[in-house]
Amino acid sequence: MQCPKCRAPMQTYNRNGVQIEQCNGCRGIFLDYGELEALTRLESQWAQQVPPAAPPAAPAPAPAPQAYPAPQQPAWGAPHPGHGHHGHYRQKSFGRMLFSS
Amino acid sequence: MSSSVARALTATVRAAAHGPHAECTCPARPTVLADRDDGTVVRDGATVAKAHAPDTDRTELAARLAVAAHPALAGVLLAPLDLPAAELDGRQVTFWPHGTPVDADAPQEAPWEEAAALLARLHATPVEALPGSLPAMRGPHKAALAVARMRRTGPPEQVAAVVERAWSALPPWARAESTAPGPARLCHGDLHLGQLVRHPAPHGPWLLIDVDDLGLGDPAWDLARPAAWFAAGLLAPEEWLRFIGSYAAAAGPAVPLDADPWPVLDVPARALTVQTAALAVAKATAARRELDEVELALLDACDRMASVPPQLPAEAAK
Numbered sequence: 001m002q003c004p005k006c007r008a009p010m011q012t013y014n015r016n017g018v019q020i021e022q023c024n025g026c027r028g029i030f031l032d033y034g035e036l037e038a039l040t041r042l043e044s045q046w047a048q049q050v051p052p053a054a055p056p057a058a059p060a061p062a063p064a065p066q067a068y069p070a071p072q073q074p075a076w077g078a079p080h081p082g083h084g085h086h087g088h089y090r091q092k093s094f095g096r097m098l099f100s101s
Numbered sequence: 102m103s104s105s106v107a108r109a110l111t112a113t114v115r116a117a118a119h120g121p122h123a124e125c126t127c128p129a130r131p132t133v134l135a136d137r138d139d140g141t142v143v144r145d146g147a148t149v150a151k152a153h154a155p156d157t158d159r160t161e162l163a164a165r166l167a168v169a170a171h172p173a174l175a176g177v178l179l180a181p182l183d184l185p186a187a188e189l190d191g192r193q194v195t196f197w198p199h200g201t202p203v204d205a206d207a208p209q210e211a212p213w214e215e216a217a218a219l220l221a222r223l224h225a226t227p228v229e230a231l232p233g234s235l236p237a238m239r240g241p242h243k244a245a246l247a248v249a250r251m252r253r254t255g256p257p258e259q260v261a262a263v264v265e266r267a268w269s270a271l272p273p274w275a276r277a278e279s280t281a282p283g284p285a286r287l288c289h290g291d292l293h294l295g296q297l298v299r300h301p302a303p304h305g306p307w308l309l310i311d312v313d314d315l316g317l318g319d320p321a322w323d324l325a326r327p328a329a330w331f332a333a334g335l336l337a338p339e340e341w342l343r344f345i346g347s348y349a350a351a352a353g354p355a356v357p358l359d360a361d362p363w364p365v366l367d368v369p370a371r372a373l374t375v376q377t378a379a380l381a382v383a384k385a386t387a388a389r390r391e392l393d394e395v396e397l398a399l400l401d402a403c404d405r406m407a408s409v410p411p412q413l414p415a416e417a418a419k
Contacts, residue, residue: 076405078334093395099295
C-alpha cells in the first residue's frame, strides 16, 4: 500500500504475530483496526514475564511465569507486576484479608 | 478473651455434643473459632455450634439451612448436623460437623482450583430443585453495610471521598438498591478462604461453609472477591488464573465460555473492592492508624475506577 502521508510505498512487517505497515519514505507506521490493542496486549504480557528484580546470578531459576498466559484484567486493574504488591502473602494484612468478609 | 455469647455457646455446644448430663471425656477443651458481631462459633470435638447475628431473619436462615441439608448440594456445601434448633439470648444457634479449614499460615497452599469447582457446581444447581423459597444472596447488602460502617467511623474526608466516588459509580443493584439483572442462580454470597473446610477432617474433600449470605443472585459475585484482589494487584496473576481457569473448566455458568470474563466480573469486582476498602478505612479510622500498603492498594483501585465507567455486560454473555 501507499503511505497516506508521503505517498511512498509501505512495507509489511510482522511483529509477534501483528502485521504492521511501515512507510519506506517517512518511516511512519500504519495500524489496522485492532492492531494497536493487540500490540498493547503483547506489551503487557511481556511486562508480566519480566520477573520483578530477579537476582542477577540466581543459580536455579524459579518455575517460569511464562507458563501462564497473561490474564485479562479490568481497565482499572493495577499494573502487574509494577506495583509489587501481589503474591505477597508474607504481608500479614493480605493474609488476614484472604480469610475475612 | 471471649464474649459472654462465646462462653454461653461453649456450654451449648458441650451439651449438644455430649448430651446434657454426660461426663465429658474429650481430650481437648472447646475452642472459640470466631467471636464477632455477625457470628460466634465454638467447636467441641467433632461438633461446631454457631450463634448467628442477632438480626438474622428466622425464615431466611431456615431456608438457607434447608439448602445446605439438601441432597442436591451434597459434596458442595457442608450439611448441618441433625440436632434440635437452639437459641441463646435471642440468637439462633445451628450445629455443624467440624471440618479442617485452610491453613491461615499457609495461604500459598489455598485450594483455588477446588474452590472454583465448588462454586461452579453451586451455581449450576437447578433452582427449581431447591426446597422452599430462597432469599436473595446478601453480597450487595454486605457491600452497602461496609460503606455505612466506614461512614459511621468518621474517616478522613479525602480517603472517604475516594471510596464514595467508586461506590456511587456502581449500578443500583450492586449497591443493594434493586435486584440483579440476568438470571438468578444459587450463590454463596461471601466467598473467601475462610469459607472452605475439608470434611471429614482432616483429609476429606473440600466443601463450602457458612450459608448466612447464601441465596439467589448474580453468580459472578462469588468470583468477585478474588477478582478484586487480583485487580488491586494483591493476588498474583498465577493464582487468579488457577481460580478463574478452574471455574471455566468446570463449566461454571457465571462467565462466558472462551471469552474475556471481565465484562461480567467488572461490576461485582468493583463492589467487592469498595467493600474491602471501606472496611479497611473503617478499621484504620477506629484504631487511629494509617492505612497499610495492602489497604492503600485497594484505595488506589477505587481511585482508578473513577476514570473508567463500569462495563455493561452484553446480554449474550450471561
